[in-house]
Amino acid sequence: MDLVELLQQAQRLTNETKMDTEMPGVERTMSQVLQATQELHSRVTQTGTNDLQAHILLGSKGVDLPRLTQKLETLSARQSFEPLDPVTDTDVQGYLKNERENAILSVIEETNRSIFECVNRQKWRCVYAEWGEDKEALLNALVGPSQQDFPGVQRQMVPTSMADEPTPFTRMTAIQQLYAKHITAYNESVIQGTQHPKLVSTLSKLAADSFDDPQVSEMWSVLEFMSAVSQVTRSNDPIKNRQSPEFVQQARTYLELRYKTYMNRVIEKNLALARRGGIPDVYHLVSSYVAVTFQKPQSLYGLLDVNNGRPLWPLVYYSLRSGDMGAAIRYLKESGTCPDLVKLMTLQKMGSNDTSTAKLEGQLKLEYSSNMNDCTDSYKRAVFVIMLACDTHDSHGELLSSIDDFLWIQLSTLRVEGKRDYNNDQLTYSDLQMLILEKYGENYFNAREKAPLYFQVLTLTGQFESALEFLARTEINRPHAVHMAIALNELAMLGSPRSISEPLLSSESNDPKPMKRLNLVRLAIMYAKCFEQTDTEQALQYYYLLRDFKCEDGINALLSCASDLIVENCDAKMLELVFGVEDEHNSFRRSGGIIEKFHTADCDKYLLADMVGDELSKRSNYESAIALFFIAGQLEKVVRLVCSLLSQVVHQPAREGSIRERLGVITARLDTALVERKKDVDPHLIVTYTMLAQLMEFFDHYHAGASGLAAEIVTQNHIIPTSPLEVDECVINLKYMGPEVIKVLPDVLLASMNIVYEEYVNIRGTTGSGSVYGDDSKSDNKDSVLAHLRGRAKALTNLAACVSYRMPATTNQRLVQLEILMH
Template sequence: MDLVELLQQAQRLTNETKMDTEMPGVERTMSQVLQATQELHSRVTQTGTNDLQAHILLGSKGVDLPQLTQKLETLSARQSFEPLDPVTDTDVQGYLKNERENAILSVIDETNRSIFEAVERQKWRCIYAEWGEEKELLLNALVGPHQEDFPDVQRQMVPTAMADEPTPFSRLSVIQQLYAKEISAYNVLHIQGTQRTNLVSTFAQLAQQSFDDSLVAEMWNVLVFMADVTPLSRNIDPIKSRQSAPQFIIQARTYLERRYKTYMNKVIGRNLVVARRGGIPNVYNLVGSYVGVTFQRGHSLCGLHDVTDGRPLWPLVYYSLRSGDMGSAVRYLREAGTCPDLLKLMTLQKMGDRDPSTAKLEGQLKLEYNNKLHVCTDPYKKAVYVVVLACDPHDTHVELMRSIDDFLWMQLSILRGQDKRDYNIEQLTYSGLQSLILDKYGENYFNAREKTPLYFQVLALTGQFEAAIEFLARTEANRPHAVHMAIALNELCMLGTPSSVKQPLLSAEPDDPSPMKRLNLVRLIVMYAKCFEQTDTEQALQYYYLLRHFKAEDGTNAMLNCVSDLLVENCDDRMLELVFGVADESNPFRFKGGIFDEFHTMDCDKYSLAGMVGDELSKRSNYESAIKLYFIAGQLDKALRLVCSLLSQVVHQPPRPGSMRERLGEVTKQLDAALAERKTDVEAHVIVTYTVLTQVMEFFDLHHAGESRLASEILTNNRLIPTTSFEVDECVSNLKRMGSEIIKVLPDILLAAMDIVYEEYVNQRGSSGSGSVYGDETKSENKESLLRHLRGRAKALTNMAASVPYRMPSTTNQRLVQLEILMH
């Protein structure tokens, strides 16, 4: 092999080993290759194969591992949630840094907590959803389409049957129906003029006999007792009368005293052996037996004064006063022979003696109480002095206050009227007690939401009937009782109502004594009756009748407003017949029957009510219903005006079943019959307008039916459109004397008349060219004369459209001119 062949072979090998990618050539000697191999071997043996593989893996993904290592080394190694180092108070920069880091940490912690809670909720939501699906599958599998698959599952078919005379659905509950029945009976007695019953007593008896709820019965009993006072007059304000009359305080105390005597009898009945009850059944012996049962153990006498043979004196006196028997208290005190001054004062109070010596004696005993008895260890003795002297209203007497009744009786016992107050010492007044119950303690103190009857009784016994009823009316279960309590008190003239029916349910007048409120009875009854006025309309009207004495802002009767609103919202034929009755066959303006006929003692009869409802419906653009009401009210003038207004909008339309035009046609028949009898009650121009519109309606009926000749005769007879150009001025003058409703229909009348003329023209012209060559020349001249006459009529219509002093629609003028041109 020579050098040339060796060179060629080397070039061939070079070409075979040459790669497609262009890489820079490396020229190394054998020693350099050996040195690089040794360096690579030493590096691999030092770092290990794992680091080499990591470098290769990250390098293939484009990650520079040495640079990444440098970045990781720069990060802080301190944990993010480690406690912060404390700083001194003067280190402002450290304090701000700590606050910033604390804020960041709190945000991170709150975010983690919210995410955890959200995930937890989502987890349980999914679990419940899966459980629901599983339960649904199980229930569906229990009763499948094939009964034989589940032989143990017995299907019981319940037969259903409709009643022969089904009663309509009522939204009144059983309790509401019982109340409504009593209201209806009460209204009947009032309408008949007989003596009415006491609604408070009637409802209380109803609650006792028919309601299976002792708490409701007890609330009614409280109201009966508080309302058993001298009847008031409607000319006297109930609020001011109640605040100035002491009879309500006396009634409340008497009720609490009677209830406490009942309680003592129950205690004695459970302990007859210890009580040793005997003798005459009076308060004296009752209190003695009760005290014997209460203080039968020796430790119960600790701290008590004047104890003789295990029988304490002051509990006997206190419980005698608590039972409302001043005579028994005086008797116990006289038998003990102690406190002669107190005995003398109690004797004078029992006799009702209020001479100057009594006031002097009261002053001495108050001084003695303030000096000695204020810190007495016997709570019963201290309570007796407080009740007799009506002093020290801030003493709570916690040892004796075992119930709300005890607290309330104590407060009522120490009240003083404004005219009997001693301004040298602090005393409690009636308004002060009311503020204490309503404002200071309030609903939260008495847990009123769970103990509703208790809070109601406390308010009622303190003379705050309005606030008690409003609180009771907040809950749906007690609302029927609250509404009828308000009605019963209002019938006795004992309910304070605001001067305006627009006031909220509970409000106060500027000159009312604090904290007295006024109850808006109108709003309360309307809210109550609105729930069933559509299903039990008769019962709702009985409730609205109770509002006959109230006046709205505009002076109208509140009852009429309520009935009017009812009819405006539900003005169908069934409701109108229910309220107003049916028309008399002999007199279409007289209606017989109807619920409103029962209230014949009202200042306003059902015909005035119908007119009132018609006016309201007219304001609301419900003209069809307003026409019915005006017809019932006998106000033909208003009915005709509305009919004319509606006819002018639809009279040109083709007749369609069920359309307003068809309904107005039935109305016009009734009005025509009514006008035959009472034409003088309507203004002349209204009758003219109505008559022309009815004729126009007949014209369009004939026009749409294809009776052109009869339709043209109607227009000619009423002189609405001219037949020649000479009659244009006359027709325009007649049009000016008619109502504006005719002007609205005039464009449609002109178009319809022009269509009739054009149609006749086309027919005549088409028939004129169908004669023989030797036709009658006279016949041709007649037809030509008729065509000229039709063209003259068309010209008269266009002239009238141009002569009317009203703006005609541009489309109407264009159509009229177009048809006239086609006739030439």
Template structure:
């Protein structure tokens, strides 16, 4: 487009814009245009002036206004718990967000409501309790001592009788007491050296006869069946033996097969007309009658193959195997004339033969199973092949699995040992089955919280005794059964225990096969016996006796450790007498009786136990109780050391009834009677310290009783304080030869001696004559000479306080100097 064309187009546009009116065109000046613009702007921007001003301001500063608007829209002013806006079904993100926040809000609301209700209940409970107490006090105040004031109120005296020494109530329930009686009988048999009973069988019989709980009896029946194998020695690890020995798999199958036979008999007894049970009472006729009742309807035969005498063949074979009778299963196959190879394999299995011919036969049958029977419509036929060939472990057999027993029996039937596995196909091993039950399915699958006995049976039947017992011990209801199951298995060397008694209740060693665990029997028994060891001490010691073979980290017998901890927690005189007996009158430091003496087969006697408890009490600074235990142990040296440590703390105190000082006085009398006979067993410096402290104790007794003369005489005899300034060095030297216990009580001795001297000075100054209580010591009848003697004695005490190699308390020095100054 050139300039001419542009000009023409401009003129054309100008002509089009001209309005065809008679009004002449008006040309506005610049001021008129500005005024019109302002008027138009004012009309347009009557609302939103602030927003426009803000946009003008931010735009002039270079702010990107559209981007800022987008950021502001994404911001949320605050998080609030307001009702959420509904979203459409297609907005998945919004829907999930709303659901999540609604769930959180509902939890918060429910928690607030429950807290409010709990507080409300607690408030009314307190109100009712207070009103009850007030009502009781008012009712008690109604009936006064005078019966005539209330003639209608009848008083009846209720005779009561209480033993002079009431025994504490036992914390053992009926089941626990029955268990404890059997444990006592078992331990007595071991101590007397006679044949011990099998605890598993004993407890199983106890549960069947005396426990009114079929589930507990069933658990003991499972354990009794699984433990009915050749006992092991304690040198063999039960965990490794359990994984390699086929006995446990056989015992589990036998138990499940026996239980299924019982079920079939009960089922037939309820349908005797249809069953038509007859012939020799064996599994063959039992299965025949059971199948006749189960498959009486035509629709129940749908999909089943082969018929024998009007009955489906493969259910007969399967239920015969399910009942544990391979002969009956082979007889049914033989009568039908079908599958001769399978019959031959069954015969070889029954006879226990193995070799190349059997492996070849298995290979042929596995090939036939994979080609023809993998999709077979008869579940019983397929199950028979799977069991005999141990193949296809992941097939569920839904039609046949009516209970957990059926599932377990099927899994146990297709197991193969690690050395018997065919690596060309997938097969199930014992450890694989255990992992399947414990780890893959676990407690949630079996609803173990509500069906604890069922989960225990599943674990026990798969050889996981430790995990089963640990699970059972979690609840208070089943803990007693779990503890005694662990004890019974440990006594026949079938319980896997950790190397250290400090391990958790359930643990595993690095070399243990997966998923086997080890149960800490020591921790389990201690946890159980702690609940009643203070009320049923004799029974608790019977349980601790079962731990005699376990050793702690320092090599100490676990039984001694448990008994020691029990006595440390309660070392009262009745408890010590119960455990150690009473002191023999004829033989000093010998004790007769006591329940610990019953365990005379232990390497440790009651005196070693007493010394062990005394050492532990001494570590915990319970010196009074430790002294009593050292007396029982006959260790006078340790008793004297602890006694000296206690005397230092209380020797200066005035005598008070039932105080530590009074109790230590009784101990001192007992020691004084025993020391002449066993003085050679105690070190000389310990005897010297003990002798001086007892003299100091006698000094303070006289001091507090007002016997000043005799008190000072005791100090002079033992050369503890000087009589004059010339004896200060001698007393300091004598003090250095004594133990540190004497140094600790020296400040109290000096203060008491200074107080006696000062009281004598005051009395002498206030008297009219020259006589005083110190006339025989000063050898002077002159009052001034006596006063000078007392002043010299006070100065000697002050000098000694400054000369001893021990920093005296500042208050002691101040008091000594103050009293000396008051005497001048």
């Protein structure tokens, strides 16, 4: 190609690329084209190919990307998710705006959090489900090899053996079984009327001998000691009985005995320092204990008086702490100090409450208020506070080494409500109880970890019910709490609410604060429900302890609990266990059974069986109710239920295992019972039952194909007319029967009409004798027989129209249809 051809070709290309628009052509040199190409390349490589593709894509869809970018840049998330600017108190508009935006933000935040939690739960649920499927697949894969896979391997069978006396399955723990054994023995002694020890003493001895738990044994010992109060009257309310000074003194005595035991242990560990000697009295015990306790010189700092080389007031204090006021008087007399205090101690020991005692006590209180505020001897202050029952706000922290010491000082400074001196701030029994239960409470005593300690504090302050309710909260202590409550109730020392439907712990308006009442019935039922299915006899033993409680309807709590137990587990085994075995000669008598042991004026097995039968009938468990009514001897209730059931199934064909077949057994037993006790049942009910029994036999023949026997039954009972003239008589007879018979009447009419129609078809299709109404009938008698059958059919339709019962539409339609077919 020469240059001329190349020029022509370039001109032709130029002409082809020219556009019709009037835009001027751009002429660029090669250097300018190269420079523009380099600028475009640098711009594309800087923004990236992704941005370029995004520009191209959005531009093809009509989106102005630069303008959209400017709009996005103007958006600010500050108004939605950043903290709001504070506003002044007077800016109402700003305040309302901030509140509105705060509400919106809180809703958004709460929604986000809930969505996140929901998604998280759903995630873990799916994870756990997948893990479960994987574990199931792995376990299913762990199949033992077969003998064919390993023919050379001989399997070795491991011999198994059963115990000679296998124990049955039980839900009771070993501790519960020990308790139940003693409860059973106690109930037997009560039923037989023999002499029996206090239940609280028996169970306390059981805890000490059989339970390897010193804390449980100590709880029982505290309860036993506090319940050993002589002046307890069963006629009065236990809550009011417990407000007497005897309970305060009993708690003090227990703490004093326990402290003497503690002092003996300290002395036995330091016999060389104690030098006790051989006289076993409190005087020498305290002297030896003080010698051991105050052996170091720094321990005597602040103590004022000395007696025989030992500090005086610790001797007096520990004598009172041990419960021996005589020893305290002896120490004071030997030292010759405070003769007025010695005189007051002597009068209080003698139990004198005359005016001279009150006058002397007043003088000592004045002396205490004027001289004891700056006393450095804490033991001396404590002795005066205990003897004068004053300055109850003094905590005596220097002397308290345990909760027993605190409780003993509080009990020692109590004053009876009636004898309270209102001129001074004195502590009463109710104040102390409120201090322990409400002010300090469970958190102060760390009751969750130190349950026995908190139980003892409540028990020693006379709050048995609150202590037992607290103990019953934990499963490990619930058996002890239940039996402690039972033991106190047998002593008439447990405060119970008026109604057994009250909560576990409640109070009444006239009760002294903060005393509570414990619902023993609810507690015992809650405890026995755990094992009543496996250990029914033991559960009934616990229910027998509730025989003195009455339900709101006046029913014995024992009967109510036993009834609920049988209703929930009503089978032949349970009935035999509770009511015994049925007598062969009398179906209404049963011998044996647990409930016979608990026979009282308000509880016997016949009354219980009647209650259970009524409850089962309310729950539509009619067959079990019938069995219970047979046991209770309530023959009329049996007949009513049998009639109700027969009216529902009497028209059905007999099938093996059906309720109709079971009712056949019941009716046979009922017929035998009615022979002897027919007078105990309403005659109208007897008529209804007899008719249903006949109809049951009628349908048996009808379904078996014995039409003649079936027709004979209804004809003899005059329930179905044989001619239109008998319709009125049948209507009158039906009025004397119960609604159960009327309920079955549509099926009886249909069956009877089918029998008549079948007879009609057979006779009309024969030329000779084909009727049951005469073997010598000839062809000339055939029309009269057919007319008689048509009359019977007409009588059936007339009866269906005359009975005051709304027949089903299908029944009337079928009756009329068959009658028409016979014409």
